[in-house]
Amino acid sequence: MDGRKREIRSDGNGNADILEAAAACFMEQGFSATSIDDVARRLGATKGRIYHYYSSKTDLFFDVHREGMDRLFTAVEAAAVAPGPAGVRLGRMLEAHALASMENHTYIAVVVQGVHMHRMAATTPAQRRTLDAVMDMRRRYEGLFRRMLEAGMEDGSATVSNPSVAIKAALGAINWMSVWYRPKEGETVDDRRALATSVVRLLRQGFEPR
Amino acid sequence: MDGRKREIRSDGNGNADILEAAAACFMEQGFSATSIDDVARRLGATKGRIYHYYSSKTDLFFDVHREGMDRLFTAVEAAAVAPGPAGVRLGRMLEAHALASMENHTYIAVVVQGVHMHRMAATTPAQRRTLDAVMDMRRRYEGLFRRMLEAGMEDGSATVSNPSVAIKAALGAINWMSVWYRPKEGETVDDRRALATSVVRLLRQGFEPR
Numbered sequence: 006m007d008g009r010k011r012e013i014r015s016d017g018n019g020n021a022d023i024l025e026a027a028a029a030c031f032m033e034q035g036f037s038a039t040s041i042d043d044v045a046r047r048l049g050a051t052k053g054r055i056y057h058y059y060s061s062k063t064d065l066f067f068d069v070h071r072e073g074m075d076r077l078f079t080a081v082e083a084a085a086v087a088p089g090p091a092g093v094r095l096g097r098m099l100e101a102h103a104l105a106s107m108e109n110h111t112y113i114a115v116v117v118q119g120v121h122m123h124r125m126a127a128t129t130p131a132q133r134r135t136l137d138a139v140m141d142m143r144r145r146y147e148g149l150f151r152r153m154l155e156a157g158m159e160d161g162s163a164t165v166s167n168p169s170v171a172i173k174a175a176l177g178a179i180n181w182m183s184v185w186y187r188p189k190e191g192e193t194v195d196d197r198r199a200l201a202t203s204v205v206r207l208l209r210q211g212f213e214p215r
Numbered sequence: 216m217d218g219r220k221r222e223i224r225s226d227g228n229g230n231a232d233i234l235e236a237a238a239a240c241f242m243e244q245g246f247s248a249t250s251i252d253d254v255a256r257r258l259g260a261t262k263g264r265i266y267h268y269y270s271s272k273t274d275l276f277f278d279v280h281r282e283g284m285d286r287l288f289t290a291v292e293a294a295a296v297a298p299g300p301a302g303v304r305l306g307r308m309l310e311a312h313a314l315a316s317m318e319n320h321t322y323i324a325v326v327v328q329g330v331h332m333h334r335m336a337a338t339t340p341a342q343r344r345t346l347d348a349v350m351d352m353r354r355r356y357e358g359l360f361r362r363m364l365e366a367g368m369e370d371g372s373a374t375v376s377n378p379s380v381a382i383k384a385a386l387g388a389i390n391w392m393s394v395w396y397r398p399k400e401g402e403t404v405d406d407r408r409a410l411a412t413s414v415v416r417l418l419r420q421g422f423e424p425r
Contacts, residue, residue, distance in 0.1 A: 035335050037247055092423055114334070120394050121331065124324070125245050154422065164424045170413040171422060177391025178384040178418075184330050185383050203380040208388075211421035212364065212381060213302055214374045 020058045028069045032114040067135040073112030074142040080105035092162030095153045096209050103179045103201035117183045175208045230268045238279045242324040277345040283322030284352040290315035302372030305363045313389045313411035327393045385418045
């Protein structure tokens, strides 16, 4: 699948609109109820155009995940390199995660769907391989945050009782936004930033008064 | 559906094992891939026994939700009435929510599934009514926490920038456990309590040192 991905990426992103249409279909209908026909119809293209890039629906589902996770990695890695104590950088990374999740909410809804499908037994071997690969990306992603928290505990800029559980809880608070967040008509990037700040403030400071 | 539910409840809970089996099937296979046959097979009973209580798979799915939400309400309402400042009681309610979610993780996995299905368009009118009723229960449940947080902001035992967003984030941190928590072989109630405390500690105190 790696060779295939490289081929797609060197293609001047001719498949970008396929990914957008697929993400929207998977989000609205779920993986099992979505057909390649549905994606083609939403795209106003032929199935042949999609099959030029993807050999199956599972392949396409995986590439939506890869694209969604790529966007999250890009946003969060940029936030991670800014200077400051690790605890402060962790706060910025979580805000970047929240903001990127809102700005790419169709992709992220599909990623969350993949995470839930991974729990279920009713998958084919090809789907299972794809879901395992998706979980690998998620683990690498979670590792970025956990290592920053551990660095914060070393330099004194963060304190938690259990870093691994705290990171799962912090990311969970943000990932759960895929259940309740919808872009509002006329919403600006500042509105999304304010929302990201509110969520991350709870994770940074807690609800107990200081 | 209310009349039907009362009838079921006055039945000495003769349907309890049906609910257990259905929750496990829905969790493992998802709603669409599960049939009444699957539930009967897992139960070692006839389909007739299930149809005695439920007229359709959607009916059964709803009752798994109702039972899961009932268990959450029971646990959290007990935690809410204990004395203390509202901020402290909110912490106990969140711990009760986390603990009850772990102890009823099959039911909660199905509740989470219903929340995600609610986002999707590919549902029948009967499913839509059921999912709307599920969302109503969730909203009432969230209201318990939000009102306690608001009371905490009044009595000075809680501080957040946006109570409504903070509660969604706090519950999200716990609800996301349905993705990563699995009961471990030999796990005790103290292990689960420790996990609940770790998650809620982040929400109470944040990761920034005090």
